Amino acid sequence: MNDIKQFLRSNALRPTKQRIVIAGYLFDGTDKHVTAESLSTELAKRKHIISLATIYNTLHDFYENGLLKKLTLSADRVYFDTNTNDHHHFYSEKEQFLIDINKNIKVNGLPKTPKNKKINKIEVIVHLDK
Amino acid sequence: MNDIKQFLRSNALRPTKQRIVIAGYLFDGTDKHVTAESLSTELAKRKHIISLATIYNTLHDFYENGLLKKLTLSADRVYFDTNTNDHHHFYSEKEQFLIDINKNIKVNGLPKTPKNKKINKIEVIVHLDK
DNA sequence: TCAACACTTTAGAATCATTCTAAACTGATA
DNA sequence: TATCAGTTTAGAATGATTCTAAAGTGTTGA
Numbered sequence: 001m002n003d004i005k006q007f008l009r010s011n012a013l014r015p016t017k018q019r020i021v022i023a024g025y026l027f028d029g030t031d032k033h034v035t036a037e038s039l040s041t042e043l044a045k046r047k048h049i050i051s052l053a054t055i056y057n058t059l060h061d062f063y064e065n066g067l068l069k070k071l072t073l074s075a076d077r078v079y080f081d082t083n084t085n086d087h088h089h090f091y092s093e094k095e096q097f098l099i100d101i102n103k104n105i106k107v108n109g110l111p112k113t114p115k116n117k118k119i120n121k122i123e124v125i126v127h128l129d130k
Numbered sequence: 131m132n133d134i135k136q137f138l139r140s141n142a143l144r145p146t147k148q149r150i151v152i153a154g155y156l157f158d159g160t161d162k163h164v165t166a167e168s169l170s171t172e173l174a175k176r177k178h179i180i181s182l183a184t185i186y187n188t189l190h191d192f193y194e195n196g197l198l199k200k201l202t203l204s205a206d207r208v209y210f211d212t213n214t215n216d217h218h219h220f221y222s223e224k225e226q227f228l229i230d231i232n233k234n235i236k237v238n239g240l241p242k243t244p245k246n247k248k249i250n251k252i253e254v255i256v257h258l259d260k
Numbered sequence: 261t262c263a264a265c266a267c268t269t270t271a272g273a274a275t276c277a278t279t280c281t282a283a284a285c286t287g288a289t290a
Numbered sequence: 291t292a293t294c295a296g297t298t299t300a301g302a303a304t305g306a307t308t309c310t311a312a313a314g315t316g317t318t319g320a
Contacts, residue, residue, distance in 0.1 A: 014286090014287060014288080014295095014296065014297075015287080016286075016287070016296090016297060016298080017286090017298095018297080018298070019297090035277090036277080036278080037277080050298090050299095051298065051299050051300075052277095052278090052299095053278095053279085053280090053298070053299060053300080053301095054297080054298055054299070056277095056278065056279075057297080057298080072202055072203060072204060072205060072255065073202060074202060074205075075202060075204075075205060075206075075207065075208045075306090075307095076205070076276085076277075076306095076307090077205065077276095077277065077278095078205045078277085078278085090243070090244055090247075092247065097244075097247075099244065101240065101241055103239050103240070103241045104239050105237060105238065105239045105240060106236075106237070106238040106239050107235060107236070107237055107238075107254060108235065108236040108237075108238060109233050109234050109235045109236050110231065110233070110235060110256065111231055111233045113220070113256075113258070114220055114227075114229065114258070117220075117222065117227075117258040117259065118258065118259070119256055119257070119258060120257040120258055120259055121257045122254065122255070122256050122257070123253075123254070123255045123256075123257060124237060124252065124253070124254050125202065125252070125253045125255070126240065126243075126249055126252050126253075127249070127250040127251045127252070127253060128243070128244070128247040128248065128249060128250055129247065129248070129250055144266095144267065144268075144315090144316060144317080145316080146267090146268060146269080146315075146316070147269095147315090148268080148269070149268090165306095166306080166307080167306085180269090180270095181269065181270050181271070182270095182306095182307090183269070183270060183271080183272095183307095183308085183309090184268080184269055184270070186306095186307065186308075187268080187269080205277085205278090206277095206278090206305085206306075207305095207306065207307095208306085208307085
């Protein structure tokens with residue numbers, strides 16, 4: 001609890017009740033993939049009712065501070081990943097199935113980066129099913 | 131024109147006025163990336179007013195028939211690619227900048243595919259900027 | 261050639277994730 | 291503990307996409 005407060009403060013985030021609850025859930029040591037909706041549902045199960053607006057705000061605040069990765073998996077919702085290490089994913093849209101690929105994947109044969117641009121990140125999505 | 135009709139027929143698509151116009155634009159020999167909105171705008175410039183609903187319907191019909199690839203680049207709109215070969219992309223969300231990587235990219239070090247699943251496609255997105 | 265019908269198109273409504281607004285609330289600080 | 295900037299929130303707004311159901315149009319068989 002106090003460590004969560006410290007954790008939030010050290011990321012320039014005021015430790016409000018809601019952020020403490022959300023951070024407590026997200027950063028409990030196990031990697032998680034969440035959407036605003038799924039997070040809301042999980043917290044509700046634990047009797048923590050937090051408005052969707054706040055959930056969106058908080059996910060973005062955490063993302064902006066590098067505490068979450070944002071995943072581009074499908075066009076209909078945004079996923080956030082508590083594993084902020086360099087890694088990739090298996091994804092099944094049909095089954096909402098998503099798992100990390102933590103093994104060292106190498107992408108070889110990339111052409112030159114376009115002029116005056118720099119690479120922000122390389123995202124490898126292995127789509128399953130069809 | 132007649133070749134476009136044949137092309138549509140050979141894909142089990144009734145060659146309607148609208149589909150002929152859309153296919154004529156999309157499959158003119160140069161690779162294109164479009165969204166429903168951008169396609170609508172381009173066709174309007176050419177004095178072809180086609181309802182958005184039809185544009186969505188047609189993009190999906192073409193996609194279902196393998197004439198287009200669907201790209202998962204950002205969560206706020208769907209992109210379709212007329213290049214249906216195996217390839218990847220540089221993408222800048224900020225600048226709506228999108229170019230093909232046709233070079234042979236190799237992804238090495240993939241772990242075993244999850245049980246009872248098979249790989250549909252591997253998508254590599256090189257995100258630029260930040 | 262044309263009637264008949266299944267397939268298409270379309271305007272407008274509906275949906276749904278997400279963002280915005282602006283008012284109430286609450287950590288932090290002096 | 292008063293003050294105020296930073297937060298939360300309900301509800302409205304937005305925007306891409308899908309749905310609905312009515313009107314339109316290729317296609318086919320005679």
